[in-house]
Amino acid sequence: MTHLSGDIRSDTLAKPIVTAAEAVEGIADGSVVLVGGWGGVGVPHALLTALAATSVSELVVVTNNCGMGHRGDVGLLFEAGRVRKAITSFPIHPAGVEFRGALARDEVEVELVPQGTLVERMRAAGAGLGGFFTPTSAGTPLGEGKEERTIDGRLQVFETALHGDVALVHGHRADTYGNLRYRYAAGAFNSTMAMAANRVIVEVDEIASDPLDPEQVDTAGIFVDSLTVVGAP
Amino acid sequence: MSAIGWELPQWAERVAASLGDARYVNLGVGLPAKLPHYLASRSIMFHCENGIVGTGPAPDAGDEIPELIDASSNFVSLQPGGVVVPFEVSFSIIRGGHLDATVLGAYQVSAGGDLANWSIPGARIAGVGGAMDLAVGARRVIVMMHHTNRDGSPKIVDELTYPMTARGCVDVIVTNCAVIDVSPAGLIVRDVPEGMTIEELQGMTGAPLRLSVAGTRGR
Secondary structure: OOOOOOOOOHHHHOOOEOOHHHHOOOOOOOOEEEEOOEOOEOOOHHHHHHHHOOOOOOEEEEEOEOOOOOOOOOHHHHHOOOEEEEEEOEOOOOOOHHHHHHHHOOOOEEEEOOHHHHHHHHHHHHOOOOEEEEOOOOOOHHHOOOOEEEEOOEEEEEEEOOOEEEEEEEEEEEOOOOOEEOOHHHHOOHHHHOOOEEEEEEEEEEEOOOOOOOOOOOEOHHHOOEEEEOOOO | OOOOOOOHHHHHHHHHHHOOOOOEEEEOOOHHHHHHHHHOOOOOEEEOOOOEEEEEOOOOOOOOOOOOEOOOOOEOEEEEEEEEOOHHHHHHHHHOOOOOEEEEOOOEEEOOOOEEOOOOOOOOOOOOOOHHHHHHHOOOEEEEOOOEOOOOOEOEEOOOOOOOOEOOOOOEEEOOOOEEEEEOOEEEEEEOOOOOOHHHHHHOOEOOEEEOOOOOOOO
């Protein structure tokens, strides 16, 4: 450990530790909300539950899955009528009844994006890029209407950066500086979304009293705005 | 469904042979997800979209780690040397050409190697997941699918009628009735089950087939 001793600056650098309800306060109608997780793992259940309980509306939700029948997953937002549009890669799941209900009621527009393109569009946003060319989806229905260019002999389409107003992130362990660790594959989408939104709201299983090992940090506190402790699942 | 096609063990053996010496492999959901059982003796690191490189067998009940799952949402273990990389790195592995091979299921494959495996005609909504990324990114794309639909109509066709996943991406088609290379010279049959003739196979196929110069096994 090479941290300086003492925590003279921790008052100003510490991230606010708030309840889930406080964490989602002030999210405006129409916001673009990035929701972490993949295949039901790494999903910010407490933050989604709190957001569904607000009166916010017309959200644009960016999420790999649109609900898998798990308690506290993104299906809550569809059930509560909070969502105008979903930008998503794998929305259909047999147990995702809330999303399919919203779809059947014509309440929600869907933009289907290949999974690698979805994460890369957010990586681009986090890195300050306008977008990128990729062969993924070129010549397919999902590439229709996109700017095309042949690069290295391959047809490619232009994909624009995807910024969030807000990101809802699930981490395993944080320190008070907002540095984060994920467990195994639970970082999926979370670590990228944490760099791609103006306001990054994080829930974690636990907050360590000492700073995390600086060589073992997945998301650095510079990206994080607030912490909510949800306890181990 | 042909009664004279290979059963899964013999079918999987053909897929394994088509993998050659591939070391880093992504298996799609459905039929390809059944392959690890038949590839246990091979030195292969299985990659999963969520960032796992080196998924191992399902853990014993009670030993599951909730954050170690595969694309079919089954619990997996990590094999020795297995790692979990950040998600965007996982898709750099796929899109950047670092996978030796992927084995994907399919609705249709065309004579030119166009792949359809993510949506059906007229579907209001579908899931695409990593299908398009794998199809354009893996160095070798092997399709494992039944030779025909349940009604007997061909899944290997001149031109796709299902929505395309990627153009010209398929290298090998391994069905329960044939191993077929997709080449600039057309569809080349390399192997058929014992007792099947090329004429029978052609009758179940919607695009012209040619026999490999070396001839086929079987018959």
